[in-house]
Amino acid sequence: MPDLPNTPDPERDEDHHLRIRRKAGGFMGRLRGALSGTGRALGHLPGMGGLRSAWGRSRLVRLGGYGLGVLVLLYALVWVTVIRNLPSADSLLTYQPPLPTMVRGADGGIIYSYARERRVQLRFVDFPKPMINAFLSAEDKNFFSHGGVDFIGLGQAVVDYASKFGSGERARGGSTITQQVAKNILIGNEYSVSRKLKEMLLARRIESVLSKEQILELYLNEIPLGRQAFGVQAASRAYFGKDVGDLQLHEAAFLAILPKAPETYGRAKFADKAIARRNWVLDQMVKNGFVPAAEAEAAKAQPLGIIAQPKRDTYDPSVGYFVEEVRRRLMDQYGESAEDSPNSVYAGGLWVRTSLDSELQKSAQDALRGGLLRYWSGKGWHGPIAHIEIDPEHWQGQLIGLNKSIAYQDWRVGLVLKRGGGNGQIGFTDGSTAALIGELSQVHVGDVVASAPSGNGTYALRIIPGVSGGMMVEQPGTGRVMAIAGGFDFGLDSFNRATQAERQVGSTIKPFVYAAALDNGMTPATMVPDQSFCVDQGAGLGTKCFKNFGNEGGGGIHTMRWGLEQSRNLMTVHIANDTGMSKVVSTIKRVGIGNYQPYLSFSLGAGETTVAQMVNAYSALADNGLQHDQSLIDFIQDRNGKVIWRADERACNGCSMAEWDGKPMPRLSQRGRQVLDARTAYQVVHMLEGVITRGTGVALRDLGLPLFGKTGTTSGPTNVWFMGGSPSIVGGVYLGYDQPKSLGGYAQGGTFAAPIFRQFVMATRDRWDHTPFLMPPGVRMVKIDRVSGQRVFGGDPSDEAKAATIWEAFKPETEPTRVTRQEQIAAKRAELLDAIRRGFNANAGKKDDDSSGNFAGEQGGVY
Numbered sequence: 001m002p003d004l005p006n007t008p009d010p011e012r013d014e015d016h017h018l019r020i021r022r023k024a025g026g027f028m029g030r031l032r033g034a035l036s037g038t039g040r041a042l043g044h045l046p047g048m049g050g051l052r053s054a055w056g057r058s059r060l061v062r063l064g065g066y067g068l069g070v071l072v073l074l075y076a077l078v079w080v081t082v083i084r085n086l087p088s089a090d091s092l093l094t095y096q097p098p099l100p101t102m103v104r105g106a107d108g109g110i111i112y113s114y115a116r117e118r119r120v121q122l123r124f125v126d127f128p129k130p131m132i133n134a135f136l137s138a139e140d141k142n143f144f145s146h147g148g149v150d151f152i153g154l155g156q157a158v159v160d161y162a163s164k165f166g167s168g169e170r171a172r173g174g175s176t177i178t179q180q181v182a183k184n185i186l187i188g189n190e191y192s193v194s195r196k197l198k199e200m201l202l203a204r205r206i207e208s209v210l211s212k213e214q215i216l217e218l219y220l221n222e223i224p225l226g227r228q229a230f231g232v233q234a235a236s237r238a239y240f241g242k243d244v245g246d247l248q249l250h251e252a253a254f255l256a257i258l259p260k261a262p263e264t265y266g267r268a269k270f271a272d273k274a275i276a277r278r279n280w281v282l283d284q285m286v287k288n289g290f291v292p293a294a295e296a297e298a299a300k301a302q303p304l305g306i307i308a309q310p311k312r313d314t315y316d317p318s319v320g321y322f323v324e325e326v327r328r329r330l331m332d333q334y335g336e337s338a339e340d341s342p343n344s345v346y347a348g349g350l351w352v353r354t355s356l357d358s359e360l361q362k363s364a365q366d367a368l369r370g371g372l373l374r375y376w377s378g379k380g381w382h383g384p385i386a387h388i389e390i391d392p393e394h395w396q397g398q399l400i401g402l403n404k405s406i407a408y409q410d411w412r413v414g415l416v417l418k419r420g421g422g423n424g425q426i427g428f429t430d431g432s433t434a435a436l437i438g439e440l441s442q443v444h445v446g447d448v449v450a451s452a453p454s455g456n457g458t459y460a461l462r463i464i465p466g467v468s469g470g471m472m473v474e475q476p477g478t479g480r481v482m483a484i485a486g487g488f489d490f491g492l493d494s495f496n497r498a499t500q501a502e503r504q505v506g507s508t509i510k511p512f513v514y515a516a517a518l519d520n521g522m523t524p525a526t527m528v529p530d531q532s533f534c535v536d537q538g539a540g541l542g543t544k545c546f547k548n549f550g551n552e553g554g555g556g557i558h559t560m561r562w563g564l565e566q567s568r569n570l571m572t573v574h575i576a577n578d579t580g581m582s583k584v585v586s587t588i589k590r591v592g593i594g595n596y597q598p599y600l601s602f603s604l605g606a607g608e609t610t611v612a613q614m615v616n617a618y619s620a621l622a623d624n625g626l627q628h629d630q631s632l633i634d635f636i637q638d639r640n641g642k643v644i645w646r647a648d649e650r651a652c653n654g655c656s657m658a659e660w661d662g663k664p665m666p667r668l669s670q671r672g673r674q675v676l677d678a679r680t681a682y683q684v685v686h687m688l689e690g691v692i693t694r695g696t697g698v699a700l701r702d703l704g705l706p707l708f709g710k711t712g713t714t715s716g717p718t719n720v721w722f723m724g725g726s727p728s729i730v731g732g733v734y735l736g737y738d739q740p741k742s743l744g745g746y747a748q749g750g751t752f753a754a755p756i757f758r759q760f761v762m763a764t765r766d767r768w769d770h771t772p773f774l775m776p777p778g779v780r781m782v783k784i785d786r787v788s789g790q791r792v793f794g795g796d797p798s799d800e801a802k803a804a805t806i807w808e809a810f811k812p813e814t815e816p817t818r819v820t821r822q823e824q825i826a827a828k829r830a831e832l833l834d835a836i837r838r839g840f841n842a843n844a845g846k847k848d849d850d851s852s853g854n855f856a857g858e859q860g861g862v863y
Contacts, residue, residue: 097121100116101349106356123217128252131220131244135232137284140177148179148205177219184219227239240307253279268306330636348638350639371733371759372469372488385404385464387444405492406491412428412459424437426451440461464489464492469733470501471483471611476725479629481631503610506605506720507567507569507572512617513579515587520579525559530563531570532545546573559786559787569604572603575603577600584598585598592617612630621676622725622727627672629647634646635647679809679811705768720734727773735747786803
């Protein structure tokens with residue numbers, strides 16, 4: 001029977017299929033072969049024979065198998081290139097955006113922030129409805145209805161991408177708000193198809209993890225909108241100088257156009273483009289039913305209204321040195337960025353409570369600046385702030401790049417653009433220029449100088465002192481630093497001379513020499529020779545001798561008190577030598593001033609230290625020898641308000657009881673270290689009160705406060721100092737050149753440094769009370785003759801500066817014995833004869849001629 005043409009022959013068909021398959025080449029051929037082999041292999045499995053038969057007979061089955069294989073391979077490819085390394089959408093539940101660190105003063109007010117980006121986090125309920133609707137209309141009108149991907153918008157984006165492929169122009173559109181959240185927070189802004197696929201996959205996952213409101217909150221807080229602003233609240237302040245709740249409709253619509261091109265729409269020269277795009281958003285809001293047409297038309301008639309310069313948070317410029325020192329310490333502890341620590345300075349969102357007292361800080365900065373100006377008065381021009389080679393087309397950017405400013409009166413930092421004759425032209429960071437007048441003979445084009453308005457649109461040259469200095473104020477009972485002034489102006493120079501500059505301290509070291517002596521048997525009434533003291537330096541080196549201030553040789557024997565009040569070098573050297581320099585430097589080291597060798601020159605202040613260390617040491621004197629670690633930060637909270645560090649870690653057990661248990665009130669344990677005998681510290685402070693009353697610190701006497709203090713002047717003189725204060729406030733200040741050189745023979749601690757401290761006290765007079773220094777147990781107050789140091793039993797001490805009889809502080813069993821009338825007369829006679837002799841020598845122009853030289857001066861010593 002002949003074969004019918006329409007009758008299938010399985011063997012023939014299979015043979016034909018195999019021959020075609022064998023001849024097929026390339027990847028698809030091998031793919032089909034592999035799938036066919038898989039099908040036949042499956043056919044040998046129990047119950048799979050039918051599948052094998054169907055594979056051989058049916059083309060649809062085979063095509064379906066090929067398609068399934070291709071899908072598997074595509075999925076594997078997508079998994080390897082896209083899905084495998086996708087971040088978890090669950091991480092958004094605990095996402096912590098980078099936030100600035102906020103710094104508060106002692107009163108809780110915000111004094112500064114450490115930020116590189118403008119960020120302000122708001123909750124969803126804090127965003128005004130018009131703002132939300134504007135962004136939905138501009139970016140994703142179907143946000144509340146899609147599942148993370150808008151396929152219609154995606155199709156339009158694909159068409160746009162295809163039309164721009166190879167042109168170098170970036171395609172737009174296609175990303176929903178959810179996709180933008182994925183891009184901004186999780187995967188970055190790489191321009192590629194794989195990034196778009198990641199966006200889509202993550203968007204689906206995000207929609208399953210977060211609510212629509214949570215997604216929108218993340219978006220509105222994180223979207224970059226130009227001017228270093230991230231989020232709508234930061235952008236609202238940057239472009240309009242107001243909060244989002246105060247924005248008008250046209251302003252909200254403007255912010256909604258920024259995600260597309262913030263660097264274009266945010267610039268004044270592209271205002272026409274921005275207005276056109278803003279008006280389109282307003283039309284979309286009408287189309288979507290978010291605003292009435294009339295309201296939108298009224299908004300479209302408004303100008304953009306963006307401010308030329310972003311409104312920056314304004315802080316008191318006097319806090320510059322203080323907050324910079326806080327920043328350094330935070331950086332050491334927590335690092336700079338999120339990669340260093342979750343509590344980093346520029347991303348951790350810390351809240352830092354400091355010990356800064358705003359009133360004391362401003363007064364300290366003003367007092368130091370005033371002292372520097374007084375010293376420099378009449379000294380003239382000493383050079384510019386900086387000098388640059390001017391690019392005529394870009395001078396404004398050059399000036400801005402220097403980052404120099406000044407916050408004193410109405411002074412401004414500017415760049416000298418022209419010089420001719422007696423006049424010039426100055427330019428400022430805002431691009432404005434003005435005529436510059438004044439003594440310009442030494443000023444050159446390219447100099448960065450200070451100037452101030454002088455009328456008629458001109459500016460007059462101002463001279464910034466060439467000398468500098470540092471000042472610090474501390475609370476002695478806690479070690480909390482309340483104010484730091486590190487130079488003339490932080491905007492000109494961030495080097496902190498209160499904490500970073502090591503200088504010779506001069507006679508401000510002497511109280512600690514005397515403290516060592518008091519600990520080793522001497523008393524304030526001990527008689528000490530004010531006479532020449534020479535040291536044999538060994539073979540071939542000769543003998544060197546110490547001198548008093550002004551190269552005086554001294555004379556007579558006086559009480560230790562008188563020697564400290566008058567800052568007598570020779571008496572101090574005698575005291576240090578009799579006590580033993582090893583004991584003296586041990587005392588100096590114990591109070592934290594420095595670790596010095598046991599050389600006599602260190603008893604006069606030849607060693608170097610900082611204002612901060614000296615203030616902390618004097619605070620120990622004021623607190624009866626109890627010294628606290630110096631601190632600028634009280635406590636630190638993380639972004640959630642949890643305290644993660646505090647300066648005072650003492651536990652107060654029972655302080656938070658719901659009800660009183662009838663037991664004694666809980667008491668905190670004592671802080672600090674006892675670095676000096678309490679009685680010794682009080683004796684020194686009592687003598688230092690005499691420095692203010694009748695000694696080298698009399699510039700403060702008329703303040704009428706219980707103050708103690710000590711002046712200091714180093715050889716040259718290169719530095720002048722004052723240290724002192726009250727039981728509750730202790731401060732210190734020095735003045736000198738950054739590269740040490742002579743200040744002039746007339747410069748002394750009492751004439752330049754003490755007046756700076758006086759100005760500070762007067763400016764904060766309401767903070768200083770009449771509470772006397774607390775006398776510790778074991779101190780006996782005894783009436784003595786001020787000159788002879790002998791005990792007096794009759795009469796009462798008076799308040800006069802040079803009263804014959806005074807109260808003196810003694811440790812038990814060290815007070816002097818009773819003095820006879822004959823001894824008093826003899827002491828008065830000796831005092832009178834000594835005064836006559838010194839007066840005769842002064843009138844005769846005689847000086848103590850010591851050919852052996854000045855040991856203190858040659859050894860870097862001080863007076």
